[in-house]
Amino acid sequence: MTIGRSRGPAGRGPRSVPKPKRLAHLRIDPRGYPIIAAIGQAPGDIDFGALSESRKLALATFDLCAVCALPFGEELRWQVSFDEATAMAKTLVSNEAPVHEICALYAAQVCPFVSSPYARHGDDVRKGMKRPEITYLTGFRRTARVFGRRSGLQTSESVLHFETTGVEQQLKLSTSTEAIEAYQRALETDVEVTIDDTERELATRLTELTIKDGEDSGSVMAGAAWFAGGAFCPGVGNVQGMRRFTEEPMYTALARQVLLEPGFAKKFEETEDLYTRAALKWLNSRDDLPEILAGWRNTALNRAWHGRPSPGKSSGGTDPKKSKRKLQSAARRKNRR
Numbered sequence: 559m560t561i562g563r564s565r566g567p568a569g570r571g572p573r574s575v576p577k578p579k580r581l582a583h584l585r586i587d588p589r590g591y592p593i594i595a596a597i598g599q600a601p602g603d604i605d606f607g608a609l610s611e612s613r614k615l616a617l618a619t620f621d622l623c624a625v626c627a628l629p630f631g632e633e634l635r636w637q638v639s640f641d642e643a644t645a646m647a648k649t650l651v652s653n654e655a656p657v658h659e660i661c662a663l664y665a666a667q668v669c670p671f672v673s674s675p676y677a678r679h680g681d682d683v684r685k686g687m688k689r690p691e692i693t694y695l696t697g698f699r700r701t702a703r704v705f706g707r708r709s710g711l712q713t714s715e716s717v718l719h720f721e722t723t724g725v726e727q728q729l730k731l732s733t734s735t736e737a738i739e740a741y742q743r744a745l746e747t748d749v750e751v752t753i754d755d756t757e758r759e760l761a762t763r764l765t766e767l768t769i770k771d772g773e774d775s776g777s778v779m780a781g782a783a784w785f786a787g788g789a790f791c792p793g794v795g796n797v798q799g800m801r802r803f804t805e806e807p808m809y810t811a812l813a814r815q816v817l818l819e820p821g822f823a824k825k826f827e828e829t830e831d832l833y834t835r836a837a838l839k840w841l842n843s844r845d846d847l848p849e850i851l852a853g854w855r856n857t858a859l860n861r862a863w864h865g866r867p868s869p870g871k872s873s874g875g876t877d878p879k880k881s882k883r884k885l886q887s888a889a890r891r892k893n894r895r
């Protein structure tokens with residue numbers, strides 16, 4: 559990711575481009591770039607090329623835009639690509655979480671490499687690579703699957719992949735003028751995203767530093783997402799940064815309790831942990847869960863009903879009922895790490 563350097567013709571400085579309304583809550587880095595939801599947010603350590611797997615799990619679980627951390631509602635889910643074959647495919651699998659159209663167009667304005675497939679692959683891939691001539695943006699109706707899988711260049715651990723499907727719109731931006739015009743059109747019709755208090759709280763927790771220590775909130779939000787059902791994402795146990803949740807049986811035990819034990823999710827809302835509370839309040843107040851989370855939970859429920867252990871379950875033999883209090887206080891401790 560070359561934000562701030564080797565800026566191509568479409569890469570205008572962040573201060574010269576008006577921001578979409580829905581980015582107003584994002585913190586700003588010293589150069590003026592809004593700090594997007596998908597990257598680590600620790601002060602002095604803002605790297606727009608380093609997507610955070612912890613954050614991606616939260617984005618997938620709560621079904622949020624990877625730039626602004628707000629829900630999609632009825633809006634399409636956009637992915638950016640640089641080759642025509644990928645852009646024209648009916649289904650796209652990316653290791654980047656989808657974004658709103660206006661968030662994608664804004665990112666394309668201020669930084670040609672935001673949301674780029676090159677961004678996260680390190681210097682070997684990026685070396686000598688010029689900004690691609692053409693940027694394709696594809697708007698999908700659905701996020702059909704999210705799962706952990708090894709990515710080609712990172713062989714030791716997995717990363718989360720997002721499969722979007724149901725192409726409804728395509729944009730091909732061949733010149734900086736086209737990119738500017740497309741963004742202008744999007745700005746003119748931009749509306750504020752209507753969200754409820756629980757969605758606002760999730761976006762705030764995800765994009766602000768931790769209250770106690772002023773650290774990146776990515777891992778505590780991943781813990782909160784784990785309890786809400788992120789634990790049941792296929793392949794999540796091997797994803798970067800998730801080992802702490804699989805090594806400590808309490809995390810998945812609590813996630814299973816939220817899923818299986820009537821009333822527990824409501825009680826868990828009262829936890830002192832701000833992040834878990836935000837996640838549970840959101841979960842408990844949904845009439846319909848986002849498709850991805852609903853799918854993970856249904857699969858886990860079916861497994862439980864048919865007596866097969868869920869993949870994330872440890873063999874530790876925890877009795878969730880007996881050790882509930884212990885687990886809850888442990889959850890709070892661990893989650894603050």
Ligand SMILES: [Zn+2]
Nearest residue numbers: 623626658661
């Ligand atoms: Zn957005």
